[in-house]
Amino acid sequence: DAGVIQSPRHEVTEMGQEVTLRCKPISGHDYLFWYRQTMMRGLELLIYFNNNVPIDDSGMPEDRFSAKMPNASFSTLKIQPSEPRDSAVYFCASSLALGGIYNEQFFGPGTRLTVL
Amino acid sequence: GQQLNQSPQSMFIQEGEDVSMNCTSSSIFNTWLWYKQEPGEGPVLLIALYKAGELTSNGRLTAQFGITRKDSFLNISASIPSDVGIYFCAGQRGGADGLTFGKGTHLIIQP
Numbered sequence: 001d002a003g004v005i006q007s008p009r010h011e012v013t014e015m016g017q018e019v020t021l022r023c024k025p026i027s028g029h030d031y032l033f034w035y036r037q038t039m040m041r042g043l044e045l046l047i048y049f050n051n052n053v054p055i056d057d058s059g060m061p062e063d064r065f066s067a068k069m070p071n072a073s074f075s076t077l078k079i080q081p082s083e084p085r086d087s088a089v090y091f092c093a094s095s096l097a098l099g100g101i102y103n104e105q106f107f108g109p110g111t112r113l114t115v116l
Numbered sequence: 117g118q119q120l121n122q123s124p125q126s127m128f129i130q131e132g133e134d135v136s137m138n139c140t141s142s143s144i145f146n147t148w149l150w151y152k153q154e155p156g157e158g159p160v161l162l163i164a165l166y167k168a169g170e171l172t173s174n175g176r177l178t179a180q181f182g183i184t185r186k187d188s189f190l191n192i193s194a195s196i197p198s199d200v201g202i203y204f205c206a207g208q209r210g211g212a213d214g215l216t217f218g219k220g221t222h223l224i225i226q227p
Contacts, residue, residue: 004158033214042119043159043204045214056214091158097212102147102166105215107158 002026004108006092012114018080021111024073025094033093033105034067034077043091049075050097082115089113122205122218129195130226137203137221138189145207148181148188149215153202162203163190192223200225 005024013019025032033048047057052069060067064083069075079086089112093105122139129135139148147166151159163174165181165188172179178191188205202222206215 031212035215042219043206043215043217044119045216048214050212059214093158095212099211102149102164102208102211104161104164107160109156110158 004092004094004106006090006108006111008111009109010112010114012116013082014116015083016081017115018078019082019086019113019115021077021090021092021113023075023077023092023108025075025092026096026106027073029094029096029106030072031095031097031103031105032069032075033095034075035091035093035107037089037091037110038087046077079113082113084115087113087115120205120207120216120218122221124221125219126222126224128224128226131195131197133195135192135195135199135223136189137205138187139205139207139218140187141207141216142186144185145209145216146185147208147211148179149206149208150177150179150188150190151204151206151217153204153220154200159204195223195225197225199223 007022034046037043046059047067049069067077089110091110093107095103095105120139120141150162153159163179170181176193202220204220205218
């Protein structure tokens, strides 16, 4: 199994540009999560999907951020326009609901975003 | 959003020493988790705790779910060089919900 795949691994862009981060969850998983990691705020949940439907987007910072999941094997996180304070590592994670108390979330390697 | 209070922020220890770190929250979680993150990678699950008072081991790692459901600790015995990394606690309310993370404990092992 290839695990969660994220692309690009690194992205450097200029303030005001549009940025799109991509995620391919583990095949068969029905939950997909986007997290952001910064030195100041640590790891924060941005949004998560169940069966391609957004369930909780309360962690999305502002309207400049949007996330979509057009099918079970692909999700995007878009920032438009980007700002320097968006610089962070963005992680995607996926899990399979087995009906248990906890369904393990498997994390991708992250995308390191730098906005100049 | 809410975060967990994790301490210490960093630890400088000698190889072979035992390590202890903990996490507290102002609210209740139904599941407590401990992750490890290495440079350039995403967090990897070490231990999951499901019941208040539960004590669980995974090799040299031992973790406990506090009775109040508002805290957890992780112990690492006889540390080795490959234990270096950042350890995160995380809480979860429902089995499929997103995770709330602590800010991490950076473990450094001195030669």
